[in-house]
Amino acid sequence: MNKFKYYFIVIITSLSIFSCSKDDNTVEAEPLRDFQDQFTDDNTTIEEYLKSYYIDVVDAPGQPEDQDVVFTKIPAGGSQPSIWTYLNKSTFPKLLQKSVELHDITYTVYYLVLREGSGEKPCNVDGVLTSYRGQYLHKSTVNEVTTLTPTQFEEVKYPESFFSLTGVITGWSEIFPQFKVGTAVSNGDGTVTYNNFGAGVMFLPSGLAYYSSGSGSIPSYTPLVFSFKLYALKRVDNDGDGIPSYLEDLNGDGYLRTVATTNTPLEDSDADGVPDFLDIDDDGDGFTTKIELKKPDGSYHTFETVPSCSGQTTKRYLNANCKPPYLD
Numbered sequence: 024m025n026k027f028k029y030y031f032i033v034i035i036t037s038l039s040i041f042s043c044s045k046d047d048n049t050v051e052a053e054p055l056r057d058f059q060d061q062f063t064d065d066n067t068t069i070e071e072y073l074k075s076y077y078i079d080v081v082d083a084p085g086q087p088e089d090q091d092v093v094f095t096k097i098p099a100g101g102s103q104p105s106i107w108t109y110l111n112k113s114t115f116p117k118l119l120q121k122s123v124e125l126h127d128i129t130y131t132v133y134y135l136v137l138r139e140g141s142g143e144k145p146c147n148v149d150g151v152l153t154s155y156r157g158q159y160l161h162k163s164t165v166n167e168v169t170t171l172t173p174t175q176f177e178e179v180k181y182p183e184s185f186f187s188l189t190g191v192i193t194g195w196s197e198i199f200p201q202f203k204v205g206t207a208v209s210n211g212d213g214t215v216t217y218n219n220f221g222a223g224v225m226f227l228p229s230g231l232a233y234y235s236s237g238s239g240s241i242p243s244y245t246p247l248v249f250s251f252k253l254y255a256l257k258r259v260d261n262d263g264d265g266i267p268s269y270l271e272d273l274n275g276d277g278y279l280r281t282v283a284t285t286n287t288p289l290e291d292s293d294a295d296g297v298p299d300f301l302d303i304d305d306d307g308d309g310f311t312t313k314i315e316l317k318k319p320d321g322s323y324h325t326f327e328t329v330p331s332c333s334g335q336t337t338k339r340y341l342n343a344n345c346k347p348p349y350l351d
Contacts, residue, residue, distance in 0.1 A: 061229060062228050065229050072171060072226070076094045076097065078093065092224060119133070120134075123197050126230055128230075130231055132198065132226070135223050135225075138223075141219040142219075145269075146188075150258075151255070152184075152185050153199075156175065156178040157249050158173040159242065160246045176240050192227070195225075197278075198223075199251075203221045203253070220252050221253040262301045264305070271305070280298065293307030294307075
């Protein structure tokens, strides 16, 4: 009996110690910050950076360093023009703003256009070939003095693959469609020389980047600065219906959405809740768009020449009771 009581006391004591130890080491998750409050803080930080730093841009057409940009803090008493002085200028470089509706708020995003580019613009679901350098902005306070510090976390000078704008942070998919690609010349050694490409800098609030999660060395709730060069784009057919997604941009604004916002209706021809660029049957007539592009001889109409029931050309069938005669 005494032996039984001894083991019983040991077990109860061990369980108590384990329970206390578990409670002492429990980490409570930090509640997600309010998106509007965080954006207000981020925007203050970004605007401070824009007003206290100046840029030097390398103009060297045909060279790898063409449109490289260096950011330097304006020294006390310095006369260098801040990035902020380029706001809404009519010439390059110019600092512009874009509104983005997300998280039930409207973000204001600053982006600096060093050069617009000379070719086509990607839409926000295309692929882009880009070199870039990323920094995060962090504030620290020592002896009641607050200092804003940019810290580089990544740089890619010679990109080898395309980034899908559907698989990157929101800020990238919002800003890249504001720029154009340039020209490309293949060299005898297998390299490619790019000229007249779009180049710029985007200043992203954390809500359009990694927000509460952070990423790698990037802390949570930090705004990001990306300088970039847009070399090339790859058109994507996201739903495999035979129509490149950028051609399903009905209002031509360069953006395809999966959710309607206050200022942007869903581009959804048959009003089934699925946007056209993800809908294999855009007109809801029971025949896939890819079949409707097919000619009787097995070849395919281009998107711009799909015949309508009236005999006129149209970009898609919008009449659910209409189909090509060869589908009867």
